[in-house]
Amino acid sequence: MNIIYFDNNATTQVDPIVLEAMLPYLQEYYGNPSSMHSFGGQVSKAIQAARSQLASLLGAEDSEIVFTSCGTEGNNTAIRAALAAQPDRDRIITTQVEHACVLNVCKQLEKQGYTVTYLSVDRHGQIDLTELEAALTGSTALVTTMYANNETGVVFPIEEIGALAKSYGAAFHVDAVQAVGKLPLNLKTSTIDLLTLSGHKLHAPKGVGALYVRRGFRFRPLLLGGHQERGRRAGTENVAGIVALGKAAELAQQHFQSTTLEQQLRDRLEQGLLATISDCQVNGHPTQRLPNTTNIGFKYIEGEAILLSLNQYGVCASSGSACTSGSLEPSHVLRAMGIPYTILHGSIRFSLSRYTTAAEVDRVLELMPPIIERLRAISPFNSDRADWLQDREEALASK
Ligand SMILES: Cc1ncc(COP(=O)(O)O)c(C=O)c1O
Numbered sequence: 001m002n003i004i005y006f007d008n009n010a011t012t013q014v015d016p017i018v019l020e021a022m023l024p025y026l027q028e029y030y031g032n033p034s035s036m037h038s039f040g041g042q043v044s045k046a047i048q049a050a051r052s053q054l055a056s057l058l059g060a061e062d063s064e065i066v067f068t069s070c071g072t073e074g075n076n077t078a079i080r081a082a083l084a085a086q087p088d089r090d091r092i093i094t095t096q097v098e099h100a101c102v103l104n105v106c107k108q109l110e111k112q113g114y115t116v117t118y119l120s121v122d123r124h125g126q127i128d129l130t131e132l133e134a135a136l137t138g139s140t141a142l143v144t145t146m147y148a149n150n151e152t153g154v155v156f157p158i159e160e161i162g163a164l165a166k167s168y169g170a171a172f173h174v175d176a177v178q179a180v181g182k183l184p185l186n187l188k189t190s191t192i193d194l195l196t197l198s199g200h201k202l203h204a205p206k207g208v209g210a211l212y213v214r215r216g217f218r219f220r221p222l223l224l225g226g227h228q229e230r231g232r233r234a235g236t237e238n239v240a241g242i243v244a245l246g247k248a249a250e251l252a253q254q255h256f257q258s259t260t261l262e263q264q265l266r267d268r269l270e271q272g273l274l275a276t277i278s279d280c281q282v283n284g285h286p287t288q289r290l291p292n293t294t295n296i297g298f299k300y301i302e303g304e305a306i307l308l309s310l311n312q313y314g315v316c317a318s319s320g321s322a323c324t325s326g327s328l329e330p331s332h333v334l335r336a337m338g339i340p341y342t343i344l345h346g347s348i349r350f351s352l353s354r355y356t357t358a359a360e361v362d363r364v365l366e367l368m369p370p371i372i373e374r375l376r377a378i379s380p381f382n383s384d385r386a387d388w389l390q391d392r393e394e395a396l397a398s399k
């Protein structure tokens, strides 16, 4: 069975050109980049070349790139580094819709005495800059927000956020894991101090990422040890992964134009589903959204049931984020957006890539209406029960 892979916000296929570039560093060039001999030295050069490739995609300087193991490490490191840079400040501002690797760090920091503001989002998943401004004080050490949301694709106005953060002397960190390669970035002219990205979301393999650290930013490393990454991230480098990330960055730059095509296919999918299936809606902003993502809620059914049905036809999609999907907890992102209970549970995310074809979109458009019809026919959440659930949730919310 052919796989139709519409789960690119969870992870992406390694580009064959990326694989080809990294393989020699798993085979013949196995030297340690920190070694004195030239066998290791050539490996060190490959890391520097990858650093330039990535810096070029971001509009950054080579020296501003620190390679990490993943987005989670980047976010943990950035948050801790920003707080260490201004130890006399004890406030953090983030949003309710961040990835778990930001929210859980913030929760722990609250226990350690920090005050954290979790900005709300509106029905479209967008934050309100006046709420941000009201939360900022002279004690704010850090504003940390995502660039684009992994579940809905909603894009935050990062430069406006950054300008406000700067006016209060706070550091500004951006989780750009979902945005890099899909949205333009020019860090030279940006207000961003720290920016996280992850290789496996842009057609490099899992286990490599990077953190951008603005030149002059007082940085404290999370991992202490050897002098790798100029003392900013100890540990022998994942050389093959780093070479892969460099190549993936170069390809992302070349493929920027193809995001228009991706968006056309996404729109064709979204509009097709809305036109052929009743009682469904897009969860997210109509325009301020990644070109590859659509999150759609189908009333009266469970998202998991839709996913299992699609799975039988080889279609990969997702509900919530991959790491929380096993928990049966409704998505914190959709909850923050105030999506009604009856839609929330029936919401699924399709995320496309530059490999997506029109034929794949059409196949999903053909499969979905009968799947939804069948699931609704057997759903215990018929509309009467759904109304009852809705009343119950409202009652709980008003308690
Ligand atoms: C917005 C966002 N931030 C951070 C991460 C974590 O990245 P990684 O899987 O590389 O740890 C993800 C991955 O799903 C993400 O979507």
Ligand code: FES
Binding pocket: 010, 321, 322, 323, 324
């Ligand atoms: S680690 Fe990516 S969805 Fe959770």
